[in-house]
Structures are given as C-alpha cells and as structure tokens.
Amino acid sequence: MSQAELTAVPAPRTAPRALWAFGILRSELATTLRRWRTLALLGVLAAVPVLIGIAVRIETGDGSRGGPDGGGGPAFLSQVTNNGLFLVFAALSATLPVFLPMAVGVVAGDSVAGEASGGTLRYLLVAPAGRTRLLLVKYASVLVFCLVATLVVAASALAAGALLFPVGEVTTISGTRIGFGEGLLRAGLIAVAVAVSLTGFAALGLFISTLTDSGVAAMAATVGVLITAQILDTMPQLEGIHPYLFPHYWMSFTDLLRDPVHWDELTRNLGLQALYAAVFGSAAWARFTTKDVSV
C-alpha cells in the first residue's frame, strides 16, 4: 500500500513496472558498488585474508608449526599451513565478527539516510515505483552487497591460500578426510552461510537508516547496535537472551566443516535471521512508507 499504489495505477501496467523495478535494482546496485567508499570497504576486506596468510607464512617459514600451542586466535589458523583452503575458513571467522558486519552496516545504514541527506531521495520517490518497491530494491541491493563482500573475502583467501600454501585433501574438524573438490564445495556453502548470517543485521541497518536523515548517524547507530549485541552475547549473566541476539549463531558456519554436518545451529541461525529480517524489514516499511520526505 504505497503512495504510488494508492494513486490507482491500472492493472495491465504491472509487467512493465516489474521490469522497471528490475531496472531500478540494477541502477541501485551499480551506484552502491561503484561508490568509492564501497570499493574501499571491499578492498580492506580483500586485504585481510592476504595479511593473515602472509603473517602465518612468515611465522612458520622456519618450519615451526602455525599458531600458538593449544589453539587461540581465529579458528582453523593452525591448519592453514597444511592446507591453503583453510585460509578461507580462517579469514571468514576472522572477518565475520567485525569487518564484514561493519561494511554491511555502513552500506545498509547509508542506503536510505544517505539519499535523504544528499537530497536525492525525493527524486527517487518521484519515479512511479512506490516506496514499498523502492525499499525492497534497497534491501535487495544491501543483500547483494552482503554476498559480494563475503565472496570477496573468500575468493581473496582462496587465492592467497593457494599461492602461499599447499592445497589438497581437506581434513574436516571431525578428523575425517574429504576430497579437495568437496572441500571447495563446502567453502562455497560456508560463504553463503556467512552471507545469510548478515541478512538480519542488514534489515536492522535498513530500519535505522529510515529513522534519520543523516547518513553518518545511521551508519554509526547501526555499527553501535552491532557492538552492543556482541558485548551482550559475551555476558554469561544474560544467557537467557543470547539465543535471540542476531550475532549469537554467526559462528555456526563452522558446523559445515564437521562430518557429518551438524545442522542444528545452522538452521537456528537461518530462522533467527529470517525473524530479524521480517521484524525490522516490516518496521522499516512502516517507517519509510509513512515518512515525510521534505528534503
């Protein structure tokens, strides 16, 4: 029930309008991804696995084992020297808590508020797309960014891992072996799982973005919520609310490396992200479709 829909658009024009929405999605994606800020974020994300790889390589150059004894640091770090594919997993578990959601927070927080503060939002609203559709397009482009950002980390880690370390059969964390092909498949699944983990947070960022007309405020608030949720998630006294915090099941992607795969937490993560997307997506819709856009 957007304003555009209220102004009685005849039914036969639905198909061209859907096409038009696709067009707006494409242009939205192009503006988002071509922005210097976005490119810089992606560049930083791509650099993280390379840095980890080089650090591990230097550290173990003299033949000593990777990582401190008894683990520590990001998961999988100790296996990186034996199999470059593990750099993908190590890089994703290193970037998922901070870097990836921060990048998503910046893009999501900026998506509506940035247009509002730049004064371009009202021109977008003049187009006969309707606010609901525009919001969906905004959310879709943030989701695409989630996937792109994750894939950038994974791809850069795969390239760095293959260059710096040997690759071959993968030992799952259960101690069983799988072929390199299946290992790659699991790495792909893990990248998708990580991207999906960010969808709930993306919806939250979009909602915050509709609340204010200042892009910077929206980005800061979104990242602030992220940090708060993560701090709450580490407090043992608040155990009762942990399963409902969006970052709680983020590390569940590591369950894809077990043999057989342990689905419990992965599905719980999926449900939780869907819930956040539904609640904050509809909140963003309620706010955005009723908002006064004067600037």
Place this chain on the structure above:
Amino acid sequence: MAPNDSAETNGEATGTVVGRRKAARYIVPFAVAGVAAATIGLVPALADSGDPELPDITAQELIEKIAASDEEQLSGTVKVSTDLGIPSLGGLAGSFAPGGGQGESTASPDAKLMELASGTHTLRIAADGPDKQRLSILGEGSEYSLVHNGDDIWGYDSESNEVYHAESDGNERGGKAGERKAPKGVPATPKDLAEEVLAAAGDTTSVTVDGTSQVAGRDAYKLLIKPKQSGSTIGSVTVAVDASTGVPLKFTLAPSSGGKAAVDAGFTSVDFAKPDASSFAFTPPEGAKVTEADELKAEAEKAGTADKAHKAHKDLGSLEDFKGLNVIGEGWNAVAAVEVPGGAGMPTQGSGDVPAQARQFLDALGDKVSGDFGSGTVFKTRLVNALLTDDGKVYVGAVTEDTLVKAADAAE
C-alpha cells in the same frame, strides 16, 4: 464561504484517516515479533504435552529391558549439561593438563573428558559393535574426536591440530589397559550413567516407573530412582528408556536441594542404523603433531612431577587404595573418611603455619561446624560435601551437612 468551509472539513477528515492508516502500519513489525515470540513459547509446550501411551511395565521388567538391550549399532547427538555448583572445571583441568607443557598433548582424552564435568556440551556418538566407537565433543569452531577402531585409539583436537594415539594389541601392558578403557572411563552417554546408578542400587533405593515421555522423537518409559533414606544430596535420578529397544535415552540427576538438574544428559537425536564405516576411519592429518601414549608415559616418568594431573585423576578413581580410608554408612548416605597424611588439618589460628589472610580465605570458602567430633569446616557443592576437621580428618560424601557431621560424630 460555505464551499470553502466544507472543503477544509473534508481535507481534515481525510488527513486523520490517512494518519490512522499510517500509524496502523507500525502494528505489522510488532505483530511479526509477537507471533514469533508466541511460536517460540508455545511450540515446545505443545510438543511436551503429548506423553506417549505405552503398555504398563514394572520397574523390574524395565531394568531387565535395559540389561537385555543389545543395540550395538547406534549414532546420535547427546546434550550434556552439568551444574555441580563448582567453578568451571574445564578451565581448571585445562590449567593442569596441557599447562604441564613438555610431554602433555592437548589431544589426550583425560583432559578433554574432564571438561564435560561442567557446563553444557554437545556430543556426537557413534558405535558399531565393541570394536568401533566414536565420541566427538563439538566445540565452537572446533571439535575433539575420540575414535576407537580395533586396536587403535585416536584422539584428535582440531583446534590445536594435535593427535593423540594409543595402541592396544593382544598383550596389553600396564598403562595401555587403562587407555583402552579411556573412552568408557568417564560415563558420558545416558547408558553408561544409567548402568552406573543401577549397579549401585541396593535395598536403600526405591526404583519405580514414573510414566512415559518423548526423547529424541522416540517413546520412552521413565525410570525413577530415589534414595529411601533422607540425608543424601541426591534427590532423584530419572532415566528415560527407549520403549522398543531398551536403550537409555536420557539421564537426569536432581539434587535434593531442588533447582536445576545437576547432571542432565540425553539424546537430542538417535539412530539405531549401522553408522557409516568412514566414521571410524582416522588417519592423522598432515602437519598434525602426533603424541603416542607410550611417549607420554615415558615422558611423565622422566619428568616425575610433570604429570600430577594424571596422578590426581587416578587417585580420584581409586579412592579405595587410599591408606586410612574408611566408609561410614551405606547406600546413598555412605561417607568416606580419609586421614590426611601427616595429620595436618585446617590450620588453626594459633598454629602460625598460615598467615591470617590465608586462613580467612579458607574460612570464607567453607562453613564452620562443630559437634562431638570437635570442630571443622564444611565445603559444599551441589552434590558432594566435604568436612575437614581441625584434627586432620576429611569426610566426603554425597550427603547433606548434617549427615556429614553425624558421620563424623559416629566415627569418634
């Protein structure tokens, strides 16, 4: 004038309607959240309410059913929650075992299985006959696997990428015999726990069938085991037994003081089909540090004290070997009395061995008690209490403070 007036009124009316309609949109997110909350709250309650209808069975028949169950092939996920009222043992064991440094491997089973003594853990178990078993402790981003396949026992810690290996061939020598039993040494599965309790049950115990329940999607009888005497810290033990196979599926130990179960171990999913053979295959991954049990032993002997944790562990396991150990009472109220070597009890104020601050600290940990036996300090956890008398005797048991004092009085 009139037309203008009416136009204004119309405009205002439309404005309010649109405003209301706009405000109504905010109901949507709250409705979504509300429906989700209701689903989260109601679904488990609804799933819980349907206890399965099963033919009546006596406690004796049920125990026989457990004994007769010969399901050698199963796989499943077990959730173990332990709340013994002691600080995290995982960290403590960790600081003992791998901290020993030199010879110790983080992949050695002793240290890992000790971690199960506190907190909540998810385990995966698979078994195919007496020669092939697998136990995995699922950690955050890591996993500890213990694989027993024929003559080999492998422990693999994915976090540190370390492997522990023990062999058990025909002529088992000293330490190896112990290692072979390692996977079974610490009861982790509901079956092990149930057997342990039933073996201890005598005439001091009441065993009844207490209805039915659903565990891991299977119909089960509930066996309720209770001490007949009062004075034990153990309130009751409930074992859910699979109605068709007789395999114990869930084990709950409730302390007599009430509250959360002290031990709760149950299958969240179980499958009685033959597990995939690859589950029991293990080859050390490339680059992993492999520690042989033999080397560990030799190293420990060489280092002498480096392996204190091992020794302490063994001592706990075989309290009977202790000199001067005395068991007072029977059944659930049994209290072990131990003479501390050297007769050094709690340092008293005047003894001067211990600075006053240290003494205060010890006092803060326990409660002062006195009786016919003299006076002493009681250290409490949710299940096990210990009385350390001032003249150097220790009384330990899964009994309440009063029973402990009575036992001490009786011993005098």
